[in-house]
Amino acid sequence: MxxxxxxxxxxxxxxxxxxxxxxxxxxxxxxxxxxxxxxxxxxxxxxxxxxxxxxxxxxxxxxxxxxxxxxxxxxxxxxxxxxxxxNLLPKDPYLQIKAISWMSWCSSAIHPHLTPINKPQRYCDLPGSEENVKQLSTSLLFKDFQIAEDHLKNRQWFFDDFTTVDAYFFWCFRRAVLFDLDLSIFPNCQQHFERMSQRDSxxxxxxxxxxxxxxxxx
Ligand SMILES: N[C@@H](CCC(=O)N[C@@H](CS)C(=O)NCC(=O)O)C(=O)O
Missing domain, CATH: 3.40.30.10 (Glutaredoxin)
Structure with missing residues (x-):
């Protein structure tokens, strides 16, 4: 060998x-x-x-x-x-595909809803419109978080054990935490965030x- x-x-x-x-x-x-x-x-x-x-x-x-x-x-x-x-992905091949599905959602839905909150000037140039971009992006972001909130009910991780999806969603949610948004309507996501924060890595x-x-x- x-x-x-x-x-x-x-x-x-x-x-x-x-x-x-x-x-x-x-x-x-x-x-x-x-x-x-x-x-x-x-x-x-x-x-x-x-x-x-x-x-x-x-x-x-x-x-x-x-x-x-x-x-x-x-x-x-x-x-x-x-x-x-x-063990960063589930072992079962179909669950691996499901993990890619969650990752794609983090990348193609959540991430593009985070960036305009941070950099609204990239998305509009009408005077006074930045606040509106932030508000609309926040409402899209909250729709995303509600999906995670429902999925994480009675669950520690997105799958049975920690996977890369948990790390990706953690980053997404942490961005919103750092934006100082009121995230109290997402207790399951908050608990997931705390759980992730406790990992040694x-x-x-x-x-x-x-x-x-x-x-x-x-
Ligand atoms: N589609 C890319 C997006 C990466 C991305 O947007 N990275 C941000 C940081 S979170 C960046 O480098 N932004 C710099 C910029 O836009 O100027 C990926 O999934 O890797």
């Missing part, structure tokens, strides 16, 4: 961004990887150097040896496949995030 060397992994990461999700997963998997910090406060993601790495100008990026992988779902699936012992990456924010803001 030939021994395949482990690939060299570099995660391009910006604090508070959705790069938190692969960072949690790599930590869960006890993977060896380096973090390349991208200073989103000064738009380092839009510099010519970064655009050469990812022309989309976004994080996360996972560099696997010389290969560049973009898009959170693809990165999460790659990590789950590469580190099967971490999450604690570690949140501490790390704090240190990167301090560094970038100093």
């Amino acid at each position: 030939t021994h395949q060397p482990s690939p060299q992994l570099s995660l391009y990461y910006a604090p508070v961004s959705c790069a938190l999700v692969p960072l949690i997963l790599l930590t869960e998997a006890k993977a060896k990887f380096e973090i390349i910090k991208i200073n989103n406060y000064v738009h380092q993601n839009l510099t010519p150097e970064y655009l050469q790495i990812n022309p989309k100008g976004k994080v996360p990026v996972l560099a696997i040896n010389d290969e560049i992988l973009t898009e959170n779902i693809a990165i999460q699936l790659w990590i789950a496949q590469q580190f099967p012992q971490a 999450t604690k570690k990456v949140i501490d790390y995030e704090f240190s990167v924010i301090q560094e970038f803001k100093s």
Whole structure:
């Protein structure tokens, strides 16, 4: 049997961004990887150097040896496949497809409803319209959260055990928490958030995030 060397992994990461999700997963998997910090406060993601790495100008990026992988779902699936012992996806093939369905929803519904709350100026240029964009996006976001709220009733995780979907939804809900939205109408999501916050991997990456924010803001 030939021994395949482990690939060299570099995660391009910006604090508070959705790069938190692969960072949690790599930590869960006890993977060896380096973090390349991208200073989103000064738009380092839009510099010519970064655009050469990812022309989309976004994080996360996972560099696997010389290969560049973009898009959170693809990165999460790659990590789950590469580190099967971490059980980041359900074992049953159909439930794996269901996990991809939940991940697609985080990526294509929730995430696009979060960004306009943070950056309304990207979505409108009529004077005085930013507040309205925020309000409409918040109401779309709350419809998304209600779906998770119903699913999480009497459940600890999206599936029987922790999976990548929990990490992805955690990031989504945490963004809303950081926006200071009143989320008290979603107690099941709040409990899921608390449960996720108690995981060793999450604690570690949140501490790390704090240190990167301090560094970038100093
Ligand atoms: N479709 C991409 C979206 C990634 C994305 O929007 N990342 C945000 C951070 S959460 C970003 O890099 N934003 C920088 C910008 O838009 O300038 C994915 O799923 O990876």
